Amino acid sequence: MVAVSFNNVWKDYGGGAIAVKELNMDVKDGEFVSLLGPSGCGKSTSLRMLAGLEHISSGEIVFGDKIVNTLPPKDRDIAMVFENYALYPHKTIFDNIANPLKQAKIPTDEIKRRVIDVAKLLEIEQLLERRPQELSGGQKQRTAIGRAIVRQPQVFLFDEPIAHLDAKLRARMRSELKHLQHKLGVTTIYVTHDQLEALTMADRIAVMNDGVLQQFDTPQEVYQNPANSWVATFVGEPGMSLMEMEMTRMDGDLTLAFGNKTIKLDLKNKARLTAAGKTKLLVGIRPDKASVSQLEIPGAFECQIYSRQLLGADVLVEVEFGTSRVRAKADTSFVGAVGAVCNLTFRSEDMYFFDAEDGKAIPH
């Protein structure tokens, strides 16, 4: 077990394709960190640089107190689970799991004992004589995890390991993986594009976009205090809605204006926005904090319904709000149809504020 650091790491593929830009990140010993971002954001590249499967263009990667930049994968003492499992198709499940141990020249009887222990833990001991093509997706994935945990590595690297499983199995594997990591206590870096996986499993989340680390914090912080408008809209499902608004003075009082309507600010946010001194703002609101109604509500915004989707327990209503659209969760009793007019309300305490120019969150 070891702490892992990225120090000013860049990855330049040449021809203007820069996958990772100045990545700085310190992962504590035994921590579960999730690298979260859309496809092509550089998260997988970062993981592969950690594994030694790709060279780094500049900067350094440190395991404990050792710089590993030039170490080949076999000397880094890592275990990796690949997105497509990457099992050895011509070997049995037993041999797949045993491969890292054989490589480490461990005696045969100990290999056997450890493989069976791992297989029991992952509930695949009845499959050990089969070959990968005879297994289901979930079983293959367990085998891949088994191959990773059979050796006690310094660091676990997961590259979207459960992305290809069906939704139900994925939900189960999330809790199992989290449990396993907690039990083994191995430093873990987990790449995913699924913000739910990151929120549910990680001790800390590193949100990446366009090769740049946007925010590196606990799931709670990333959700409640997103560093910028991009993180705010990426994390959370259904996603946060953003509206462009302006700060105006009205009768000597600071208010938010949208068109000819104004929103009264609570004291805390008023102080915060006064201190920031920005006039053009992006205002965010999460769907469960916005509400729509067809009743007359004083001070509400009158909007047209763009779409409605049943989520099961409630309805997600999307309304047109100026140039943007705002999502709001409503009770299933909400009858408004597409095209109908409804009233949108939200409280200023629930709003998120970002600078409209650079998208950065307005400091508290």
Place this chain on the structure above:
Amino acid sequence: MASREIISYDKGVAIKLLKWVSPVFLGFYLIWALLPLFIMFMASFKDLLDAFSVPDAGDWAGVAMFFDFSPTFTHYVALFTENNFGEYLLNSLFASIGSAIIAVTLGSMCAYSLSRSEFRGKKDLLFWIISTRMAPIVAVIVPLYAIFRSADLVGTLPGLILAYTTFNLPFAIWMLKGFFDGIPYAIEEAAQVDGKNRFQAFMMILPLAAPGIGAFVILCILFAWNDFLFSTIIGSGGAKTLPAATKELVQPQNIDWGKIMAAGVITTAPMIPLGLLVRRYLVAGLTMGAVKD
């Protein structure tokens, strides 16, 4: 898995006609392809008189004459006792298997590198490799002979192996590159993470290219085994192979048909099981990795 039903909605006259025409065509084709082999096989067991007793045109009952003979092994025995065919058989074996092993060893390593690495001019290099096969052998045989002679390789088995390898290697590289392209890179990466170095990771995925390697080895052996031109020119003298030796049975004063037929059987027989094998390998190889499963 989707169903394998072949959908056909067209019930026109042409389709119906084709249904009848194609078996007839295939029947004739089969006779055309197999009859010479059959006649060769039969004639190798006949003495000269029996071999040339052919019924008159239109005399279908006379076909029985073809089967009416007392089988003899004299031609086979004579080939090995008088004509030294044992040595030629060994030459054929060494030349074909030797060149196949060298071509497959170098070819798989080269194909792997070309499949996995990216570098400037890779496409040009690939084209250049296959372009060496574009000229017919006859076009290059004279300069090749001059080179081989100045290197003292003419009439030697290593010379013949080298000549076959020259022509098999580009083929090997192209064919095997396709197989390596079909093997996911992640498997090697997993092997490296498991503790293998780059070369060990390559050895790890080699069994996955086995259908390709198997098919290629057989095609390579077939090429060398059936070759006539290299054998008569580069191999002439010390490294004569079966086809070249068979040709020498045609003498100006006497064409020894019985022996020629027997030599034909000896040359053809070992290649038939190989031909059946390559079919299995090629089918397995060509479909492997074509569809993501």
